[in-house]
Amino acid sequence: MNSLLLTGGRVVDPANKFDSIADVLILNGKISAVGKNLSAPAGVETFDAKGKIVCPGLIDLHVHFREPGQTAKENIATGTAAAARGGFTSVVCMPNTSPAIDSAGTVALIRERAEREGVVNVFVSGAITKGIAGEELAPIGGLKKAGVVAITDDGHCVQNNDLMRRACEYAKMFDLPLFDHCQDYSLVTDGVMHEGYWNVALGLRGWPAAGEEMIVARNILLAELTGAKVHCQHLSAAGSVRLIREARQRGVPISGEACPHHFTLTDAAIAGSEKFWASDGKMLAPAQSGELPQWPAYDTHFKMNPPLRSAKDREAILEGLADGTIDILCSDHAPHCDYEKAVEFDYAPFGITGLEIELTLSLMQLVHTKRLSLADMIAKFTVNPAKLLNLPKGTLSIGADADVTMIDTDCEWVYRPEDSASKSKNNPFFGWQLKGKAVATVVAGRLVWSE
Numbered sequence: 001m002n003s004l005l006l007t008g009g010r011v012v013d014p015a016n017k018f019d020s021i022a023d024v025l026i027l028n029g030k031i032s033a034v035g036k037n038l039s040a041p042a043g044v045e046t047f048d049a050k051g052k053i054v055c056p057g058l059i060d061l062h063v064h065f066r067e068p069g070q071t072a073k074e075n076i077a078t079g080t081a082a083a084a085r086g087g088f089t090s091v092v093c094m095p096n097t098s099p100a101i102d103s104a105g106t107v108a109l110i111r112e113r114a115e116r117e118g119v120v121n122v123f124v125s126g127a128i129t130k131g132i133a134g135e136e137l138a139p140i141g142g143l144k145k146a147g148v149v150a151i152t153d154d155g156h157c158v159q160n161n162d163l164m165r166r167a168c169e170y171a172k173m174f175d176l177p178l179f180d181h182c183q184d185y186s187l188v189t190d191g192v193m194h195e196g197y198w199n200v201a202l203g204l205r206g207w208p209a210a211g212e213e214m215i216v217a218r219n220i221l222l223a224e225l226t227g228a229k230v231h232c233q234h235l236s237a238a239g240s241v242r243l244i245r246e247a248r249q250r251g252v253p254i255s256g257e258a259c260p261h262h263f264t265l266t267d268a269a270i271a272g273s274e275k276f277w278a279s280d281g282k283m284l285a286p287a288q289s290g291e292l293p294q295w296p297a298y299d300t301h302f303k304m305n306p307p308l309r310s311a312k313d314r315e316a317i318l319e320g321l322a323d324g325t326i327d328i329l330c331s332d333h334a335p336h337c338d339y340e341k342a343v344e345f346d347y348a349p350f351g352i353t354g355l356e357i358e359l360t361l362s363l364m365q366l367v368h369t370k371r372l373s374l375a376d377m378i379a380k381f382t383v384n385p386a387k388l389l390n391l392p393k394g395t396l397s398i399g400a401d402a403d404v405t406m407i408d409t410d411c412e413w414v415y416r417p418e419d420s421a422s423k424s425k426n427n428p429f430f431g432w433q434l435k436g437k438a439v440a441t442v443v444a445g446r447l448v449w450s451e
């Protein structure tokens, strides 16, 4: 069954600047028509989308599915199930698996497994360097031939600027965007949280914002030098936004992405809920009423890389999203087992899950607060990432793949571990009172998840 008629929803398709109540007819996995009063051909099921937003299937270009090698945390089946629940029809998985995705063989393995076990489209990114060790370039041409849509050493950062320059030149030659996890090792050393007031108060080693900004500046220079499309991952610092804003105004092919945890939380969260809500948590969450969520100090569910930063940085990320400096939203979905996170803050791995909650947090922080229109937010999850990745997705144009997400922007709900499809439950937003979520996900004309 890959034909479907979605009736009566508000269709928001930023790629075509379309925003109106309409029906969407899907035939044989492709968008066949968008318009009023469409009727279903014989045998085609109808889905009532009244009161819902109907938009192109959401794309998350930054997820960790841990396959191969770390499937106790997540695998392609559970990762894509979580994606479908979050409203995502396409994801790009990162290459820091075990072994790393630095050869055509590993790309083929993942693509084959995704074909068999994935419920949404899985695209693969390849490593920049062999083993993500930052020393020797991976076979970038071979990776492209095997089907990668981007290259990145995510989780790590190439420190050698000349090597990075060569990577940019190859990326440009093979028309691949180069993603970078921006972290200067000499500045960051073994920092575990933002360097500021709270890391001193808590006695934890600091990860300065300049450690990110330094590499963002380097990437701008190399994008300008080589003409490669360089994309800075999970931006967390005000200075990064300022640098990218200025460079984009000059026409440098640089872009950036933001993850909801960085524009929802701050480093005060690591001092415990009381401190967080009392200091800079106040502007959060228009849906928060009654009892506020609670958590202890040093909760490792607030440990991620780059770290949660100050209220000023959070504000700068929100401004960057509002003015278009940051044109892509993603989760950095990073599953870890309970026992790995249940240790001292210093020893816990970085990262949280995010696929099931990123749309909600983006609605709350960007749309419900009127910083962005709904269409502009949807563009950051659809047409913008599709463009960067050169994918013919993120649109409801006639003939396009029928990947569709349906959203209820106003439903109030609480995120609970038992409702998560991910293998891992390392998420700080369990128990929060939330507003807005995906209610149905269609991939190539098939309803893969609905509430």
Ligand SMILES: [Zn+2]
Pocket (backbone or CB within 6 Å): 154, 155, 156, 181, 233, 234, 305, 306
């Ligand atoms: Zn990263």
